[in-house]
Structures are given as structure tokens and as C-alpha cells.
Amino acid sequence: MRIFPSSRLLPWLLATFASACAFAATVVDNTLLTREPSGANWAGYGRTFDEQRFSPLKQINAGNIQRLGLAWTLELDDVPNVTTVPLAVDGVIYFAAGYSIVHAVDARRGKLLWRYDPEVTKVGGQKLKTAWGSRGLAFWKGRIYVGTQDGRLVALDAKTGKPAWSTMTIAKDDNRYITGAPKVFNGLVVIGHGGADYGPIRGYVTAYDAETGKQRWRFHTVPGNPADGFENKAMAMAAQTWTGEWWKHGGGGTVWNAMTYDPEFNRIYLGTGNGAPWNQKIRSPGGGDNLFLCSVVALDADTGEYVWHYQTNPGETWDYNSAMDMVLADLTIEGKQRKVMLHAPKNGFFYVIDRENGKLISAEKIVKATWAEKIDIASGRPVENLAARYPKGGARVSPANQGAHSWHPMAFNPGTGLAYIPVRESEDFYSDQGVDTKHWKHPPGMVFSTGLAPGAAPADGPLMEPTSALLAWNPRTQQQAWRVPTPGEYSGGVLTTAGKLVFQGDAGGKLNAYDAERGTRLWAADLGVGTLSPPITYTMNGRQYVSVLAGWMGGSTVYGKRSAEAGWVGREQPRRLLTFVLDGNGALPRPPQHTRPTPVDDPAFVVDAAKAKHGAMAFALNCLTCHGMNAIAGGYAPDLRASPIPLSLEAMDGIVRQGGLAQRGMPPFADLSREDVDAIRHYLRQRAREDLKK
Template sequence: MHHPLPLHDKKKRRHTIMKPPSRIWLSYLCFAGTLIASLVQATEVDNTLLTRDPGGAHWAGYSRSFDEQRYSPLTQINASNVKRLGLAWTLELNNIGNVSTAPLAVDGVIYFAAGLSVVHAVDARTGKLLWRHDPDVAKVAGEKLREAWGIRGLAFWKGKVYAGTQDGRLIALDASNGRLLWSVMTVGKDDQRYITGAPRVFNGKVIIGHGGADFGPVRGYVTAYDAETGKQRWRFHTVPGNPADGFENKAMEMAAQTWTGEWWKHGGGGTVWNAMTYDPEFNRIYLGTGNGAPWNQKIRSPDGGDNLFLCSVVALDADTGEYVWHYQTNPGETWDYNSAMDMVLADLTIEGKPRKVMLHAPKNGFFYVIDRKTGKLISAEKIVKVTWAERIDLATGRPVETPNARYQNGETTIWPSGMGAHNWPPMSFNPDTGLVYIPVRELPGYYNDKGIDFKNWRHESGPHFSTGVNPINNIDPPPDAGTSALLAWDPVQQREVWRMPTPGIFNGGTLTSAGGLVFQGDAAGRFTAHDARNGKVLWSFNLGVGTIAPPITYTAGGKQYVSVLAGWTGLIQALGSLTAQHGWVGREHPRRLLTFALDGKAKLPRSAPPKRPVPLDDPGLALDDTKITQGREIYSDRCVTCHGPAAVAGGYAPDLRASPVALALDALDGVVRQGALLQRGMPQFSEISRGELDALRHYLRARAREDLGNKTATGPGPSVR
């Protein structure tokens, strides 16, 4: 990782004749020189650096510093000269799937994870790969491989890199060579929990949560471990368990009063799958909690209740994990309105008084300003179209919900959808402009629980969403079903300052700087620098593929760089034509790490232009209507999450209408039942029978013929959707 200078002793001893040193002694001198140089050059990443790095040389935390502002004090690249920004180098990531990670940069080395939690270290000046650590997730994840799409971030502390793995491990690596230092399993082997979020480090501890509340009866928790040894220090559950078993603490006893029925049989949810923020001023860790398990409150808590701590910000003592306060954005959540989005710390002047606040834009479409000392709500306003609630009552802090928002009549269409007005791609805050830069989307959500037996409902097996509402996830949404934008928001006045439309409904996380800039990637494959004051586009670069990963900036050798991971990735595959419209096809388009600097002259490697998959037909296959119907059900239960509704892939996993593998039953068997592509992220489904696989093949060929316009007597037309 480091390049030590040779040791030279230029002092001459006048009265002593020195013998030539032995080779062993020379080897020792070289080793000592390397060690000394490493110690001199290595930066101590600890509470001090993560609290305040005024030079901005490093991006050592998920959002650079503890405050999660994603703000850099660097000004070498600024609004006046950003037009000179050019590509310094690119690293092509072959045979890699997910690239949604926010990288880290320490001492001129970039660290990131890609694919199945594979951690990389790269020289920031040259793009040379220094080391790579593969935790072999595909070999051990089992069914957990069906439930997630990679890792969003890493942590760094005193020479160690920390990563969560999809199968639920937390690992610590030597930052100099990638050697595994310790590993702990944070979840149960056969439960539905998995890790995709970034760990956080503080006070010599590393904390991690997990996901899984969409897939089964999961009870959320976070766990803090000793950063040096991996020994567990404390654990905090986010929802109460079975009262008959007793409560872990008074917070769980209090929370249980807000649940009804036998909620613990459904797990409850509340997973901390993404956002956590450490506050050094109050020595607290804030948790952003997720949705209920299942979503539908009529099932898990039939007589209502707030269901703490779902969809909440929860403050804990960072040393002990003891509850301090909470603020719940959606009491009695029933829409998948996570509060698992980033929580940004800032000092603002509000009504003439300085306030230490938290800025929070969860899925539900409101922007919250919260007093982080007390947890009391200061203000909340809509940042997109919101129809589930009229407003947030500032006296109570609770939403004023609209009639039938909870689909009391069995169904409802509301804004925003469960995908959220703001999802996990992080926002940023610039203290110079006083603005927050948020990747937002406008998309409606439809909820229908007609005919569901609430009393006897059970989580069904399989890698599909355990929502407790009727599935509509095999209906292909049109390309114009929603929109997105980069929104600049004034948190003091709670008003929009500017808004720039972005392609489709997915746009990337943001980065802002003292150079007066906002950087963001988008679905069309553009990486753009905006004027932080007014949103004007000052510079843009074609990445060769769409991205939603957040960029970072740092210095190496005194030079400022900007880096971003590009590749079509994440949950985008589940939305069919809504995301397929951008033309990024499976593995035909690149995954890459790109780094920019002023006057960079590197050339981007060629990549395929955007395209749409062309369905394949097998004229010799006589379709069977019964098998088509059965295959459609199998596809809805097992395949839609990755391969898209109505077999229209969103661009991450292959489009099965166009895959030659799906033409032959033996080939399909090898991939689906035998696990031939496990290393590429394709889960194994050994429980599917060969007969069911044949039915799936009939459904896929029916869909292919439908979209090819071949609707002869080989099966139904639009009904196969």
C-alpha cells in the first residue's frame, strides 16, 4: 500500500573501519525501513479524524465524517474550473454484479466492495488493483443469496477495513494487504436476515444491522462489536419479542405496549438495513429503522397501535446501547415507508436560535428537522407529491393521515409508493449554501388486501416479498409510470430552492463540496456536476452505463480526485420497463470504477451502446396453456424479484425472454436447480421440480412470443402476463 523511501545513513564515522553488512543485516534494514515508512505515512483513522478532517484529504467514512453530510472542504476542483475535469483512469470490474458501494479513500488508496461483498483496494493515482478479498459468499449464503443485491458501503478504523457480507458475517481486514483479521456471524444461519448496509465505527466499536423484513418473520436488531477483536459489546432490538420470554430492557417493555395480537410470530420487522449515524457531541448512535414484517398492520398488529420502533429514528447511548429517545415518522406503519434513509447532523440557526439538528428524508415524502438532543420534531414538510397524509402535526409530531390511506376499504392508490420519495442513495448537505441535495422520485403505490385472511395469514416460503397485501409484482409498469429529480432543499425555511429533472425514476447519491459543486450519477449514464447555488449543469461525463452509487472526493499526492462506481445495479431490476427503458442489459454493459481529476486525459474503454433485449423463440416447442399458467405462478414466486415483472428484466439480471439458457430444459435445470451460476450471483432453487421448471420454460416462451407479436395458436396473448 505504501512506497517507503530507502534508508541512507550519510554520516561518516571517522575513527572506525566498518565491515560490509551481511545480507541478513541488509534484509533487516530493508524491513525496518519499510516498517518505519509505513508508520510515518499511515493515517490514524479514529474518532478525531472522523469527527473533523478539515483538510479533506481522506474520505474515511461512509459519508466522509460522522455527521454524514457527504460534504468535502476541498476546493481544488470548483465551480470555476470544473469544466476542465477529465478522466484520470478507470478500472473495469469483470464478472461483477452489484456496484452500489460508496467507496472509501485513505492515504491515497480507494477501498470498495462489489459483487458478492468482494472488497477491493486500488491505488487512487493509477487505478492499479492492490489487493482483493473474496469472502466466498456464494459458497455459504444458501437461500440468503436470493434476498439481496450486494453491499452499499464499508468502514475504516485504525488500519482495518470492515465489511458486512450478504450471508450475515461482519469481517475485519488488514487495510494494507486484505488479510482477514477476524470474522463474526451476526445473524442466524437459516433465518431471513442478511447484510447489505455499511457498518459504522466509533469509540473502538463497529456496529452493524441487517435486512430481511420483506422476506420472512424477522425481528430487527443492531449489534456493536469490539473493533479490534470482534467480541460482541451490546445488542439492541428494534421491536419487542414475545412477552412470555421477558424483555431485554425497559425500552422493549415500553415498545410492547404499542403492539397488539401475537406480533412476535410475524417477527415484527424494524430492521436497520441501511442508515446509522454516530453523534460525537452527545455520544449517541442514531438508528434509522425499517418497515413492519409483514407490511400490512392488519395482520401483525390487528388492533392497531404505533408498533414501536418501526419507521423511526432511535437514539442510543453509544457505549452501552441503552435507549435515549425516539421519533417515529410513521406510527403503525403499513406501506413499507422505511426511515432507514440517511440521518444528517448539522448546526442550524432556526428562528434566531442555534440548534443542533438532524436532517432526515425517509421514504414517506416528508423532510424532517429534528432536535437531536431531545428527539423533538422542529418542522416537517412535503418534498414530493404526498397523498397518504395531509401534513405532520407539529404539536404531536404525528402525521394527519388521509381517508383510506390504510386501505381500510381493501385497496388504495397513494403517493409515494413503497419505493419511497427518497430511498437509500444518500443526500448531502452543504453548510456553505445551507442546502440539502436529495435524489427524489415521484411514483404512486397501489395496495390491495381484499380477500386476505388476516387471522390465519402466514409467511409463505420463497424469495418474494412477504407484504401481507395481494401481489402485483408480475405486472410490467410503463416507462412513464414515475419521474425523478435532484432536489435542493432549504431545511431552515423548509422550501424548495431548485429542482433538476433526472432520467427515469432512479438517480444516484449526491456529493457536495466547498468548491460550490454537487455531483451525481444518473440512470442514463451521465455523471454531472451542478452549481450548488442554482443547479446549473457545469460539467457532464458519459460513464458508459447508468449508476446509482454515490461519488466521493479526496486528495492523493496533493491532487484532488473524484471517484464513482458505475453499473446498473440494486433493486432496479424489479421494475421491468420502468428501468429497462435506459437500455442497460445484464452483463453486456460494464461495471467500473472511474476516477476524475483536473486536466485528466484518460480514454474511457469502449462499451456497448444502450439496447433492449430481443426475445427468443423456439418454434419447435408447442406451448401448453396449463403449463403456462403454472409457470407464471412459479415465476411470480421465485423469479420476479431479480428478473423483472412479466419477465421484462430491468437491466441487472438477464432478461429470461431473451436468454438462450431458458430455451433448453437441461440448461435451465443446470442453472436453476443445480446452481451452475452461483459464483455469478444466481441462487440455487433445488426445491423446484423438473416438471415445474418445464412449466416455467413454457411461460417464458409464451411471454417471448407475445412480445415478438407471434400470437398463433401456441398459447394465450396478454393474459400470460
């Protein structure tokens, strides 16, 4: 009897076995997301639960990075933006683009496998007034999970894109919306929402059964009306830190971006957002810490019960979110191994927190931050500059409300011991002069409103021009290792690898690779358009690939001036997925085309100064998010200075108030009057003529 196969059969059997292994579906679960030493997949937002955005792959390294070339590109002309974090599992890249449209792409050839459109433009209504797009997905046991801009959580079959279930996570007609990535663990999928800048919103997160979509628990991040009772002891405790009738303003604290699951303690950490409204004099006139705004909140992952919190900005009043990524690491500090969390929120400090108990270990400034002198380690509280709270109506403050670090994810490399952070130097002028803080109410409709005076500017000179950089920071010593300037005021999220490389896309249209220890730029490739999306890396058939989405959404469309100056007019530029590999020899479908909008004018149009002033205010409250500050657009929405539509009141009214372009993503603004629309027209003609004279 032959025990072993013949020499003829052995190669065939080995090949068959290898083929079977290659096509065996990877099971994405707690085991894989806790630790995947192979680096073959990028199955989670930060690759693994620790959110380090570190890959153990080193096939691509400092010694051969010059051989890295383009493998393929996939053009995505049918979506307005691609500012998101992709996933890669078993040779398929998944990402959500535009209005939460999920794509699955064959990573070998760059071919679209399936596309799921939740048809947000048909059902989103006023929620389309936000222009941030989807920031990411989750993968769990053969399913993709996506939060839609209109507030649904949808589970899709990863092979076919067919929905397995869908549930509405918010009230039908409230001002909440979803742009953040879900978090999946222990058979649960958890989702938050945004909206605190657009209405009286009380933040919460909800956990659903990943298999069935049934709600398992919900945790509110700020207390509601005491007369209604409190959901738990944590809300009763938090209510002691608020004053006035805060619940009428919502409170805020939305978890619109970062959540981190910690398998060692079986906890989920929530990064919470700003107050609703920003101005604390309105929402909590007697002061107070206003828990759990701008905090890291630890919950039991299975029950949603409160465990601990650390608040980065007690009683915040500057939009200093703590909704930025929370990275888990083990660090040796003063000779002792500590399980820590690394956190760089908007406020300009880098925090190292003991994640077992939530106690602050250290905190130092990573950019200019004038709102506080330092963080007191003993109490964990900031030593504030009281003048920064604009007690007399106005104050220059650094950083600006967009933050020292926004949602664009940082990375941590255990090999170098460094964190890599896309940072921003900036300042803002906060003023509530002319605002009736005692009787303030949020305007009707989904209007961007903060409780501050829109368009206020300092009298002692212009604000500093914002700049950006890639910062390498040593969290153990709380010191800078290196810093590299990057183009524009924002640059993209970061990836680091065991090959001692740091990858980052930038606003100038490059994907860059830096030496992780020294910061020397070793390689750069043209993307054909600027990007903020973070790259990922993975393997197929033994080869390491790097993929990134590119398409200018500008850091946000609000600051269209910056993207317009760089020549990235979003609606005229490509949106694409690019993949790189060693010895790749692909070419971009078309070279970068830098274009700038040309304002149009009608000489017969007589600008009414009073109407233009009113129109400037109406534009700031309703149009600025998509069409840009000072009416200079940098995203997919048109630059209204250069559009012929505002030349006709009938045409503009039909679109703005009556929803003539709702199916294309332009929501109706029914709360505006015809007079408001006409005033906006006068403002736009005024702006067009100002820029035509330059």
C-alpha cells in the same frame, strides 16, 4: 558547533521530511471522523460522522470545472454490480462490489492492490436470493470492516486485505442478510441486517469490539414474544404498541442501511425499516404504532441503551422505511441555534428533528405524498388519509413503496445551507384482495412476500410513470431552492463541496456537476454506463480528485424495464471505477454500448394459459428480484425471455431447483416443485411472445 544545517543539506532534509509525512499512515479514529478540515481523505461513509457528504475541498470549483477530465478507469468485469459507496484513505480507494468482495485500488494509477473475496457464493445459500449488493464499508485504525451477504462481519488489514477476524452476526439458516455499511466509533463496530421482506424477521443491531470481534451489546428494534420476557424497558414499552401475535410474523424493523454516530451526545441513531410483513392487518390486526418500525431510534453508543425515538410512520403498512441517511447539522431556527437531524425517508416528507431530545421541529412534503395530508408538529404524528390504508382491499398511494428517497445518500452543504436529495415521484396500488389476513403465513423458503396481493393493479387506469430529480431543499425554511429532472426513475447518491458544487451520477450514464446555489448544470462526463453510486472526493499530492463507481444495477434489478429501455442490460455493460482530476486527459476503454435483450421463442412450445397464470405468481414471488418485473431484466442476472435455458424443462430444473449455477450466484430454489418450474417456463414463453409482437 553548527546549530542549523548547511544550505546544501537543508533542501534534502526538507524533502526527506515531506516524504516521511506523505507516507505516514493516517490514523482513522474518532478525532479524524469527527472533523477533518483538510478533506484529504474520505474515510467514512458520509466522509465524517455527521454524514453530510460535504467536502471542504474547493480546488475544483465553478470557475474551473470545465477543465475536469478523466484520469483513469479500472474495469471490474468479474463482479455483478458496483452500487456502493467507496472510501479513500492515504491515496487508496476501498470499496465492496458484487457479493461483498472488497477491493483496494491505488488512486494514483487505478491499479488493483488487493482483493478479498469472502466466497459468499459458496456459503450464502438462499441468502443469494437478494440482489442488492454491498452498500459500503467502514475504516478504523488500519482496518477495513465489511458485512457480507451471508451475515458475517469481517475485519481486514487495510494494507494487505488479510482477515484479522470474522464473526457471524445472524443465525446460520435464518433469512437475514447484510448489505449495509458497518458503523465504527469508540472502538466499536456496529452492524445491522436486512431480510424483513423475505421471512419472519425480528430486527436488531449488534456492536462488536473493533479490535477483537467480541460482541459488546445488541439492541432489538421490535419486541419479541412477551412470554419469553423482554430484553429491556424499551422492548416492554414497544410491546404496548403491538396487537395480536406479531412475533410469529417476526415484526421487521431491520436496520438494513443507515446508522449515524453523534459524538456530541455519544449516541448512535438507527434508521429502522418496514414491518414484516408490510400489511399491518396481518402482523398487528388491532392496529397500534408498532414501535420501533419506520423510526429514528437514539441509543447510548457505549451501552446500546435506549434514549429516545421518533417514528415517521406509526403503524406503517406501505414499506415506508426510515432506513435512509440521518444527517447531523447545526441550524439557526427562529433565531436559536439548534442541533438537528435532517431526515428524508421513503414517505415523501423532509424532517428536521432536535437530536438532543428527538422532538420534531418541522416536516414538509418534498414530493407528491397522498398517504398523509401533513405532519402535525405538536404531536409529531402524521395526519393520515385513512383511505390510503386500503381498508376495502385496494388503494392508489403516493409515493410507491420504493419511496420518495431510497438508500442513495443525500448531502448537506453548510455553506449554502441546502440539502441535496435524489428524489422520486411515483405511485403504487396497494391491495390485499384475496389475501386471507387472518390465517396468512409467510411462504416457505426465502421468498419475497409482503402480505399483499402480488401484481394487483387499479381498475381506473394505469399507475403514473415514475420520474426522478435532484432536489435542493432548504431545511431551515422547509422550502425548495431548486429541482433538476434526472433521467430514469432513479439517480445516484450525491456529493457536495466547498467549491459550491454538487456531483451526482445518473441512470443515463453521466457524472454531472451542478451549481450548488442555482442548480445549473456546469459539467458532465460520460461514464460509459448508468450508475446509482455516489461519488467521493479527496486529495493526493496537493491535487483534488473525484471518483465514482459506475455499472447499471438499475435502482434495482426489479425494475429492469427502465434500464432495458435505456439500453443498459447489466450483464452486457461495464462495471468500472472512474477517477477525474483537473486537466485529466484519459479516455474510456470503450464507448457506451446500448443493447436490448431480444426474446427468443420455440414455435413448437404450446403455452398453457393456466400454467402461465400460476407461473406468473411463482415468478413474482421467487424470481422478480433478480430477473426483473414482467421478466424484463436490467441487472446482471439474465433476461429469461431471451435465454434458451427455459426452453428445456430439464435444463431449467437443474439450475433452479438443483443449484446447477450456485457457484455463479444463482441459489437453488428447493422449495419450488418441478411443476412450479414448468409453470414459470410457460409464463416466460407467454411474455416472450407478447414482446415479440411489439
